[in-house]
Every structure is written in C-alpha cells, then in structure tokens.
Amino acid sequence: xxxxxxxxxxxxxxxSCEYILFEEDPADDPISNFDALWRAVDEGYSFFEFKRINxxxxxxxxxxxxxxxxxxxxxxxxxxxxxFTLRDGHVNLNAGFNRSRNWEWFLGFPPNYDKNIxxxxxxxxxxxxxxxxxxxxxxxxxxxxxxxxxSVFNESHLDLIIARFQNAKGIIIxxxxxxxxxxxxVPLLASRFADQRRLAYTFVVKNGPAHNDFTTPVKVxxxxxxxxxxxKPVIILTxxxxxxxxxxxxxxxxxxxxxxVIGDWTGGGGGTPVSKELPNGWIVRYSSTQSFMPNGFNxxxxxxxxxxxxxTESDRLRxxxxxxxRALAELK
Amino acid sequence: MSKCHIIIFQVIKRSTxxxxxxxxxTVLLTLYAITALSGQSEDNARSKSAFHLKLGGGAxxxxxxxxxxxxxxxxxxxxxxxxxxxxxGVRDLYRMDALFWLGETSSERSGRxxxxxxxxINSSYLWRVSPDDARWNWHLGAAVTNWGSFRNHQSxxxxxxxxxxxxxxxxxAATERHFRLFRRDWYADWQIxxxxxxxxxxxxxxxxxxxxxxxDSFQGFADAQFVSFGKLLNVKSRIELVYPxxxxxxxxxLYYWDFFSTSIGAHPAQQSMQSAQLSLHVLLSKR
Numbered sequence: 067x068x069x070x071x072x073x074x075x076x077x078x079x080x081x082s083c084e085y086i087l088f089e090e091d092p093a094d095d096p097i098s099n100f101d102a103l104w105r106a107v108d109e110g111y112s113f114f115e116f117k118r119i120n121x122x123x124x125x126x127x128x129x130x131x132x133x134x135x136x137x138x139x140x141x142x143x144x145x146x147x148x149x150f151t152l153r154d155g156h157v158n159l160n161a162g163f164n165r166s167r168n169w170e171w172f173l174g175f176p177p178n179y180d181k182n183i184x185x186x187x188x189x190x191x192x193x194x195x196x197x198x199x200x201x202x203x204x205x206x207x208x209x210x211x212x213x214x215x216x217s218v219f220n221e222s223h224l225d226l227i228i229a230r231f232q233n234a235k236g237i238i239i240x241x242x243x244x245x246x247x248x249x250x251x252v253p254l255l256a257s258r259f260a261d262q263r264r265l266a267y268t269f270v271v272k273n274g275p276a277h278n279d280f281t282t283p284v285k286v287x288x289x290x291x292x293x294x295x296x297x298k299p300v301i302i303l304t305x306x307x308x309x310x311x312x313x314x315x316x317x318x319x320x321x322x323x324x325x326x327v328i329g330d331w332t333g334g335g336g337g338t339p340v341s342k343e344l345p346n347g348w349i350v351r352y353s354s355t356q357s358f359m360p361n362g363f364n365x366x367x368x369x370x371x372x373x374x375x376x377x378t379e380s381d382r383l384r385x386x387x388x389x390x391x392r393a394l395a396e397l398k
Numbered sequence: 399m400s401k402c403h404i405i406i407f408q409v410i411k412r413s414t415x416x417x418x419x420x421x422x423x424t425v426l427l428t429l430y431a432i433t434a435l436s437g438q439s440e441d442n443a444r445s446k447s448a449f450h451l452k453l454g455g456g457a458x459x460x461x462x463x464x465x466x467x468x469x470x471x472x473x474x475x476x477x478x479x480x481x482x483x484x485x486x487g488v489r490d491l492y493r494m495d496a497l498f499w500l501g502e503t504s505s506e507r508s509g510r511x512x513x514x515x516x517x518x519i520n521s522s523y524l525w526r527v528s529p530d531d532a533r534w535n536w537h538l539g540a541a542v543t544n545w546g547s548f549r550n551h552q553s554x555x556x557x558x559x560x561x562x563x564x565x566x567x568x569x570x571a572a573t574e575r576h577f578r579l580f581r582r583d584w585y586a587d588w589q590i591x592x593x594x595x596x597x598x599x600x601x602x603x604x605x606x607x608x609x610x611x612x613x614d615s616f617q618g619f620a621d622a623q624f625v626s627f628g629k630l631l632n633v634k635s636r637i638e639l640v641y642p643x644x645x646x647x648x649x650x651x652l653y654y655w656d657f658f659s660t661s662i663g664a665h666p667a668q669q670s671m672q673s674a675q676l677s678l679h680v681l682l683s684k685r
Contacts, residue, residue, distance in 0.1 A: 087659070088670075089463065089668070102469070271604050272603060272604045340555075340604055340606050342557070346508075347507055354604040355604075355606065
C-alpha cells in the first residue's frame with residue numbers, strides 16, 4: 067500500500083513540477099516595459115523607411131525619461147510621446163486607463179463635412195435607412211451616405227440601393243468622416259460598382275525584424291459580384307477623416323474608369339494593424355503591412371482626390387455643402 | 399478577426415454550456431457503471447485479445463506561453479471529452495486516444511483571457527517485449543500523433559488567432575501491471591510518446607491573421623516546416639488506472655500530460671496540458 071501511495075505522490079509531484087519547464091514571466095519594471103515596447107515596434111512596424119523615421123534615435127531621446135521609479139502615468143506619457151513620432155493613426159498604446167493616439171492626419175486640416183447641413187438641407191427627412199446606409203435622391207442623382215465600415219451590411223442592402231438608383235444619372239457615395247472598420251466590407255461594397263475584374267491594390271506584410279523585411283507583394287483583385295452592378299458615373303466624397311478601410315475603399319474604387327473622387331485627400335492608413343501585449347499587460351497596436359495602388363503609390367499618407375474641393379465658409383453660412391454641390395454639378 | 403472566426407467562437411461559447419451538460423451526463427453514466435463495482439468477474443486475467451471502445455470526459459489544466467500571443471503565462475481549466483480504442487492481441491497492442499478540450503486561459507498579471515480549443519489524436523502500435531510471466535509488461539513501438547491548439551485572444555485586434563498544429567511520428571514505450579487493491583483487481587498502465595519528426599504549423603511573423611480584404615484562404619501567413627528535436631521538444635505521457643467490470647468492460651481513470659516547447663516560426667511557444675479523464679471501456683470483441 068505504501069508503495070502505491072509513493073507512486074501516486076511521485077506522479078502528482080511530477081505533474082506539479084512542470085512549471086520549472088516554463089520560463090518566468092518577463093520583468094515588469096518601467097525600463098523593461100519601455101524596452102519591450104520599443105523592440106516590438108522596431109521589429110514589427112512597417113513604415114520606418116517610407117516615413118524616414120530613425121527609430122534608434124527615437125530610443126535615445128525617450129529612454130532617458132524612464133527609470134525604475136517612473137510611475138505608470140509617467141511611463142504611459144513617455145511611451146505615448148515616443149509612439150506619436152510614428153505619425154500613424156493605427157498606432158495606439160492601450161493602458162486601460164487611457165489610450166494613446168495620433169490624430170494629426172485629420173486635426174490639422176479642414177473638417178469638410180457638416181452632418182447638420184446634409185441632414186437639414188439635402189435629406190429633408192426624405193432619406194431611406196437601409197442597414198447602415200442612408201440614401202436619397204438629389205436632382206435625379208442617387209446619394210448614399212456610409213458613415214463607418216464598422217457598421218455591417220449585407221448583399222440585400224446593396225441589392226436594394228442599386229435597384230433603387232438603377233435609372234439615376236449617377237451615384238454619389240459620401241464616405242466623409244468614415245474612419246474605417248472591417249476590411250472585408252470593402253470588396254463587398256466596391257464589387258457592386260465593378261465593371262470588370264481589376265487589380266485593386268497590392269500589399270506586403272512584415273516577415274522579419276529588419277525594417278525592410280517584407281513578404282513578396284500580394285495582389286488583391288476586385289470583380290463584379292452580386293445581383294447587379296452600377297457602372298454609370300460614380301462620385302466618392304472624401305475628407306481627411308477617411309481612414310483605414312475607407313482609404314482602401316477609395317483606393318479600390320479609383321481603379322474603375324467611371325469613378326471619380328471629389329473633396330480632400332483621404333487621411334491615409336494603408337497599414338493593417340496588429341496588437342501585442344507588453345509585460346505589464348498594456349497593449350500596443352501598430353501597422354504591420356504596406357499597401358500600394360496598381361501604379362505603385364503608397365496609400366499610407368492618403369489618396370488625393372481627382373477634384374480638390376474644400377467647403378467654404380460662405381457656403382456653410384448658406385447651408386450649402388460645397389463638396390456635394392460640386393459633385394452634383396459634375397453629374398448634371 | 400474574420401467573420402469566420404467570430405462565428406466559430408460564438409458557436410463554441412454557446413456550446414460550452416451544452417458541453418458541460420454532456421460532460422455531466424457522461425460522468426453520471428460512468429458512475430452508474432462503476433456502481434457495479436461488486437460485479438467484477440472472478441477471472442479478470444487479460445484476454446488473449448480484446449477490442450475496447452473507450453468514451454469519457456474530464457477536465458484539464460492548460461498552461462501556455464506563446465510569444466506570438468503574449469510574453470505572459472496564460473493558464474486555465476478546460477473541459478474535455480475523450481474517445482479511444484484499445485485493440486489488444488497476444489503480444490501487441492494498438493491504441494488510439496482522441497481528446498478534445500475547450501475553455502479559457504488567463505494571465506495572472508494582465509487579467510486578460512484567451513478562448514482555447516485543443517485536440518490531440520495519438521495512435522500507437524506497441525509490441526510486448528517482456529516475457530509472458532513478467533510482473534511488468536513492457537511494450538515498445540511507434541506512434542503517429544496530431545496535436546492542434548487554437549487560441550482566440552480578443553484583446554489583440556487583427557492578430558488574435560494563434561495556433562499550434564503538429565503532425566508527428568515518434569517512438570513510444572509502455573508498461574502495465576496487474577495488482578490487487580481493496581480485494582479488487584486493477585491494472586495500471588503507463589505509456590510515454592516522444593515525437594521525433596514533426597510537420598508543424600505556427601502563426602506567421604507579424605501575427606496578422608486577416609489578409610485584406612479578410613481573405614481567410616490566404617495561406618501565406620502560416621510558418622510551416624518539418625522539424626525534429628532541435629525545434630520541437632514534445633513529451634506525451636498517459637497513466638491509466640483500469641478497473642475491470644463484468645463482461646470484460648472496464649472503467650478507466652486516465653491522467654494525460656502533454657508538454658511541448660517549440661521554436662517553429664518566428665515566436666517560440668511552450669504549452670502543457672494536464673488532463674484527468676474518466677472513461678468507460680466497452681468490450682466489443684474478445685478471444
């Protein structure tokens with residue numbers, strides 16, 4: 067009986083000892099967390115060369131601000147300032163009590179969108195609400211407002227909208243202030259305006275720690291899908307708040323000959339972000355890809371419109387949307 | 399995270415409750431069978447050959463450090479189901495164990511959680527190398543194993559899906575012994591499997607698990623390679639206490655331990671699974 071008890075104890079003890087096979091959790095002091103953040107970005111961020119950022123120099127500037135007595139808030143602020151130098155809206159540090167961000171890609175530019183003007187002067191309660199889309203008819207032209215790629219739609223929503231405007235002179239797709247969302251919705255929407263299969267864009271993914279370690283380019287195509295397509299003139303309205311998935315949408319649509327873009331540059335956001343957990347449990351998000359239009363243009367810094375138009379103050383005072391008015395004039 | 403992953407994990411979440419119920423029913427049925435403890439046959443000597451089907455369930459403790467997911471240690475309780483077969487001949491044994499676990503792990507430091515589902519299928523062919531009258535019956539043989547562990551860490555957007563997928567062949571050894579305890583017949587069985595050659599699949603360098611535009615079929619994101627001990631150290635150990643019932647059926651209490659440490663792909667990972675499974679072995683045929 068004793069030997070069976072001993073055997074059982076050995077088995078249980080052996081199982082419990084497995085923790086010696088695992089390394090310990092990494093150190094959780096401010097310096098270790100700062101270094102972990104810097105290293106994660108150094109080995110994973112995709113735009114150092116494109117943006118001409120010397121990340122080693124950034125380390126020498128910010129590392130002296132951290133020591134083992136640095137408190138959490140101070141550490142967060144120093145890390146946030148360091149990440150701010152990346153000039154990337156896809157870069158955030160989430161500490162639970164706050165989330166760092168860089169919104170310079172739209173804060174330094176005219177807003178170019180006023181929902182009150184659109185709602186009161188153009189929709190006038192005649193608009194339809196189909197899923198996340200708001201649409202109406204303006205001067206025989208279809209107007210479709212899509213506010214966020216985080217709002218999911220399906221094929222039936224698109225079927226209805228395309229069917230409603232099939233006899234319209236054209237369609238205006240207003241994606242101003244659309245900050246992005248789910249990437250899979252981009253081809254779903256764009257395919258309804260595709261005249262044929264076309265190369266939408268290419269992308270590369272970080273596959274090594276060096277700043278220029280990328281996969282071979284991957285081609286992304288868009289082709290007609292769904293019950294019906296609209297291939298008459300289409301105008302997309304953009305402003306600096308068009309970011310991420312919206313940026314990809316504009317990049318995709320610009321390949322169609324019947325599509326034009328009016329407004330301001332998009333805000334950019336051509337890198338798909340990934341997230342990593344730090345030793346202290348904070349999470350850093352950063353871009354891990356680069357994307358290019360078929361002509362090689364890197365869309366990280368934004369996409370220029372075909373017709374640059376800013377909303378004017380005089381129009382705003384008259385409850386007129388300068389950008390929308392220009393689009394309507396182009397479709398007359 | 400792609401639509402596909404969202405749907406899979408919603409299904410798993412909803413099925414957790416039903417899986418708990420299924421586990422309870424399995425345990426109750428097994429306990430009912432065990433109430434025939436007084437019903438051991440007088441002759442519990444091993445048959446010359448026998449084919450047993452094993453079904454059961456239990457729980458496990460999973461411990462993970464996957465550098466692709468986090469530098470922190472994650473652990474948690476999983477619930478599991480177990481199925482297997484034992485095909486025993488005069489001198490040989492074919493055994494297959496299939497275990498599936500479902501649950502969450504969490505980090506003590508960050509408090510974040512990861513939804514996990516893990517399976518392993520181990521097939522072994524063993525040949526008895528000890529004499530017929532030996533107290534300990536030793537077996538040596540070969541094994542083919544398949545391990546899959548999938549984790550969804552919802553706090554890590556676009557890089558929340560992590561996995562280890564191993565297809566291995568290796569060596570195995572087992573020993574078993576009959577003994578009497580509390581005036582009953584018992585068998586103790588210990589088998590160890592050490593994979594020697596593995597085709598392993600781990601997440602890609604960036605951790606990105608969605609290719610714009612969310613193309614789940616994109617294969618370029620996984621790091622897959624043939625490896626041996628230099629890149630994957632894996633040990634699988636099963637200890638089973640078997641209690642023969644009437645008519646050649648049996649009840650088994652299995653302790654299964656699986657540990658690996660790998661540097662396949664860009665980020666090393668270590669994982670262990672300690673599992674206890676209670677099962678009913680139904681005799682399908684014997685000679």
